[in-house]
Amino acid sequence: NAGVTQTPKFRVLKTGQSMTLLCAQDMNHEYMYWYRQDPGMGLRLIHYSVGEGTTAKGEVPDGYNVSRLKKQNFLLGLESAAPSQTSVYFCASSYSEKAAGEKLFFGSGTQLSVL
C-alpha cells in the first residue's frame, strides 16, 4: 500500500527557475494539502484542496500555485523560485470532510534547495 507518494525527493534549483512537485495518493482521499517545514518552524500550510478541481490558499501561499485535475494527484508549482523557498515540502491527504479529528497521511517529503 503506497499511501502518499511525492516526487522528486530532492531538487536543486537556481533562482528564477520553475518546477512542479507531484503528490499522488491511492487512498481515495478527498482532501489534499501541501505543507512546508523550515528549520525551527512547525509545518505551515501552503495550499489545500477539498476535492477534484478545487484549490484554496493556506497560511503561506505566495509564490506557489497548485492544481488538482485528478482526485489522486495534487501538484505544487513554483513559477520563479526564490532562495526563501528553500524548504522541505510535505504533501498530505485525509478522508474526512473536515481536518478536525481526522488524521493526515503524509508523504516522505521533498527537499528543495534554491541557490
Add this chain to the structure above:
Amino acid sequence: DQQVKQNSPSLSVQEGRISILNCDYTNSMFDYFLWYKKYPAEGPTFLISISSIKDKNEDGRFTVFLNKSAKHLSLHIVPSQPGDSAVYFCAADGGSYQLTFGKGTKLSVIP
C-alpha cells in the same frame, strides 16, 4: 503570533523512564488536538489525538492529557524506548481545513 507552542526544542530521557512532551495553545476555538511523530527523512505520522470534550486519551504506551483551563496538553510515553527517538509535533484544529502545528520537540531516548 504562535498559536501552538512547544517550548522545549529537545528532550533527553533514559530508556525505560517516562517522556513528557508539552504543548500550549492560545486559541480557545481549538477543539481537537493531535500528536505527530517524525523520523528523519520521513513524513510525519499520526500518533494520538484528543477531543476537547475529554481530558485524557490513552493508546498503549502513549497517553495525551488535556487541561483546557490552562490551554495545555502533554504527551506521556511510558516506558520510553530508543525507537521513540524522533521529533514530535503537537497540532490543533479549530474547525478550518488546516491544522496549526507547533515547532516540534526532538526526543532522544538514551539506551
